[in-house]
Amino acid sequence: MSFNANKHNVGCGDTVLLYVGYDNMLPVVVEKGKTHQTKFGAVKHDDLIGKQFGTRLQCPRGWIYLLRPTPELWTLSLPHRTQILYTTDISMVIFQLDLRPGSIVAEAGTGSGSLSHAILRTIAPKGHLHTFEFHKERSEKAREEFHLHGHAQCVTVTHRDVCGEGFQLEHTVDAVFLDLPKPWECILSAKRAMKKQGGRICSFSPCIEQVQRTCEELSAKKFTDIVTMECLARHFNLQYAKLQNVSFKTIDETIDPQAEADSEPPVKKANVTPSSRDRRGDSDMHHFTSAVPAINMPGHTGFLTFATLTSNDVN
Amino acid sequence: MEHDHVEDGDQVVFHREGWSRVFQIRRKRQVYLDKTKLDVDALIGQPYGSTFEVDRGKLVKIEGPAASELSLGETSSDTGTDNRNLLDLDSNQKMSKEDIMKMKYDGITGQKIIEELIENSETFKMKTEFSQAKYLKKKKKKHIPVFTVMRPTPRLVLDIFSKDPSKICYLRADSLSQLLSYSNVMYGSKVAVVETCQGLVLSCLLQRIGEAGKIVQLIPSNTNAVCRQVMDYLGFAKFMENVYSFPLDELSSLKDDRSFPSLNSKYYDKIETNEDGVSSGQYNITVSNGSFCDGGESLTSNENAEAQGSDEAFDGESVAPDLTEEYGDCGNAETEGAKIDSGMQMEVKKLGPNRELQRQRREKRQKEAGTIITEKLDSLVIACKYNPTPILMQMLSYLHPSSSVVVYCQHLEPLVECYTSVKDNHAGLQLKLSETWFREYQILPQRTHPKINMSGTGGYLFTFITSQSNSESFAPQS
Structure with a gap:
């Protein structure tokens, strides 16, 4: 239940994140009597119960923090069973699919549930997510997680290959999300699943050939507003940087003494002051705080294709 | 409860690709669309998702499955292979701006105007198939004012501000x-x-x-x-x-x-x-x-x-x-x-x-x-x-503690300051300063490539999770 907005203290059975360091969090389900090992030493679950989320805990060899799981933090810490979607793409998917509390969504496949958690946060408590996964163990694992995280009443996990067997939903959903090797095979089934009022669809594919075929199929099935995009997060690190100043000869050095005597005093002053300061010690360095983009970054996740089905084109 | 049809008083989005406008639909009220006055009474009672064409200040609903993809008939089967013989001359198009304006004034449909344009184009037949498609798309956008009526969503509303x-x-x-x-x-x-x-x-x-x-x-x-x-x-x-x-x-x-x-x-x-x-x-x-x-x-x-x-x-x-x-x-x-x-x-x-x-x-x-x-x-x-x-x-x-904070700014520097302040006060965890690189693609058979124009910036985000701050007691609570 710990994903819930109104929950502020840790209880038995809650999933909490033990924050060990930046981008380094251990998901833990709190159980009485259990102990968890971190790089800073053992954490007793009994010590966590009743604590407020955000609390700093003293471990034998350092501090850890007790964080409330959010879909974003969960994406960073969840057990990977597949490749997952990350928050930049996830955010775009949810926004472009027009999701909000009460939306009904079909998702294939479930994968590791990274996107599912973000969808569930947005559509709860009255919406519903129908999620499909062709790998049996994965679908069971995902179902377990959703229940543990308090999403049981908002989600139906089905073990099925929607390519071939289809969604088997008749005009019930507002939006469909496809992350499949051959998404074009599911467009017709996705269309059937859409409400009579129409809806939105998204397909996530890493390869442009997949996108090409998907777009052709979407177009053939009367989807409109077909848009393909790519988004990548560029992260900045803050650094205190310095650069060496070079010195320039100032006017009083270049101009001969006679001419200098003729020149106007204010001008001379303005030129002399900074240069003489620069010649002294550390002021040779130019200091500044810099937001430096990461040297290496993921250059590609996948192409996101969105399209609309209007009520006109449902049948 | 949301209704499926446009009702008197509804806020409605007029939408076509990459373009949206919002209007409140009222009986006997006219709206301005692309500087022309428009009677919108016809919208009331129509289902959301309907497509309309503007015809001399009147809205005409486009029925049938072809609504979304207004196709022009087989205007030409002749295509060229490349542009080696094409010259950029004003005389390529025999119709003048005045001719087109007159046709519009006389109430000739956009479709007909485009057909005339093609007929009077010296070079159209010499263009490649792809170049012809591009030409048609451009002319359709200009002469056939078509839009779909949608219920407003943040996604569509965002379009309104794209200009x-x-x-x-x-x-x-x-x-x-x-x-x-x-x-x-x-x-x-x-x-x-x-x-x-x-x-x-x-x-x-x-x-x-x-x-x-x-x-x-x-x-x-x-x-x-x-x-x-x-x-x-x-x-x-x-x-x-x-x-x-x-x-x-x-x-x-x-x-x-x-x-x-x-x-x-x-x-x-x-x-x-x-x-x-x-x-x-x-x-x-x-x-x-x-x-x-x-x-x-x-x-x-x-x-x-x-x-x-x-x-x-x-x-x-x-x-x-x-x-x-x-x-x-x-x-x-x-x-x-x-x-x-x-x-x-x-x-x-x-x-x-x-x-x-x-x-x-x-x-x-x-x-x-x-x-x-x-x-x-x-x-x-x-x-x-x-x-x-x-x-x-x-x-x-x-x-x-453990709350989520997002600071968005169109500039990077103020967020650098936010970052430093939060960090120096040990007020947060998982501090992230980022921007997003965003690009759209044209997906067409044999013509897939990134869109020619892209947005250079969508601003910057600074996000973090609040932690129990230093000023508070760290003693274990019983």
Whole structure:
């Protein structure tokens, strides 16, 4: 239940994140009597119960923090069973699919549930997510997680290959999300699943050939507003940087003494002051705080294709 | 309950690819679309998702499956192989601008005009198949004004500002969507927001918290107008019960005086566990005489034109003429409850006992907002033209530990300052400063490539999770 907005203290059975360091969090389900090992030493679950989320805990060899799981933090810490979607793409998917509390969504496949958690946060408590996964163990694992995280009443996990067997939903959903090797095979089934009022669809594919075929199929099935995009997060690190100043000869050095005597005093002053300061010690360095983009970054996740089905084109 | 058909009074999006306009549909009311007057009565009763063509100021519904892809018949089977023989000459097209204008005036359909254009083009037949397709697409867009009627969503509303993104602080779909994600706002959340994005951010948050959550919009006292235009577009004008506003400069009064005379028993419980240990003193939000408070959380009705005017003054930037024109048309008295106006205008407009009632209501609402803040918030979102660091640092103490904070800014430097302040105060974890690279693609058989034009910036985001701060006790609680 710990994903819930109104929950502020840790209880038995809650999933909490033990924050060990930046981008380094251990998901833990709190159980009485259990102990968890971190790089800073053992954490007793009994010590966590009743604590407020955000609390700093003293471990034998350092501090850890007790964080409330959010879909974003969960994406960073969840057990990977597949490749997952990350928050930049996830955010775009949810926004472009027009999701909000009460939306009904079909998702294939479930994968590791990274996107599912973000969808569930947005559509709860009255919406519903129908999620499909062709790998049996994965679908069971995902179902377990959703229940543990308090999403049981908002989600139906089905073990099925929607390519071939289809969604088997008749005009019930507002939006469909496809992350499949051959998404074009599911467009017709996705269309059937859409409400009579129409809806939105998204397909996530890493390869442009997949996108090409998907777009052709979407177009053939009367989807409109077909848009393909790519988004990548560029992260900045803050650094205190310095650069060496070079010195320039100032006017009083270049101009001969006679001419200098003729020149106007204010001008001379303005030129002399900074240069003489620069010649002294550390002021040779130019200091500044810099937001430096990461040297290496993921250059590609996948192409996101969105399209609309209007009520006109449902049948 | 949402209906499937356009009804009298609905806010409706006229949408075509990459372009949207919002209008309120009223019987016997005309709207301006691309500088032509348009009768919209025909829309009432039509299902959302219907496609219409504009024909001499009238809307004609396009029926059938071909609605979305208006196809021209087999105009030409001749195609060239490349452009080696094509010359860029004015004489390539025999029809003049006047000819086209005349045809339009005579009521000849766009489709017919395009056929004529092709007929009179010296070079069309020599163009490659792809080049012909491109030519057709361009001409269709120009001569066949077609759009689909949609129910407004944040996605479509964002399109409206694509011509003038400065009005929404250059938020783009990617930055707005991440702002919403990282804020962890969900059904039932209590959120504080500072925004100068025409109410766009506020509306998106409001949509996500549903009727169970609460939003406090924090407003600087030196601002004389807060525009919440987008609230109208998304039909939130009637659901204002869980949107509060609170003047930023009154925050200190919440801190100094910590006991409410009445209101909420839950508040007292909170005081017991407050780490600061300050528990007594008179709670008192003074209603300042500043311009904000006077015009506070009010349900004033104002001409939309005034909203434009005051906002313009506030921005110091001019409003694009086409926007003004269309906004100006779409709502007269509909800004009710969706806009806080300056006290000056209030005084002119509202007098008598009504005014006193409003003042009392505002005072009550502000007090409630104060309670929401002191009972602590789940999320803080800042996306504005104000310097964010002081606001952020002021608000930190009103957030639960392990809350989500998002600061959006069109510039990087102020966020560097936010980052440094949070870090130096050990106030947060998982500090992330980022921007998004965003590119769209043209996907066509044998012509797939990135779009020629792309947006260079969608602003910057600074996000983090609040932690138990140093000023609080770290002793294990029993």
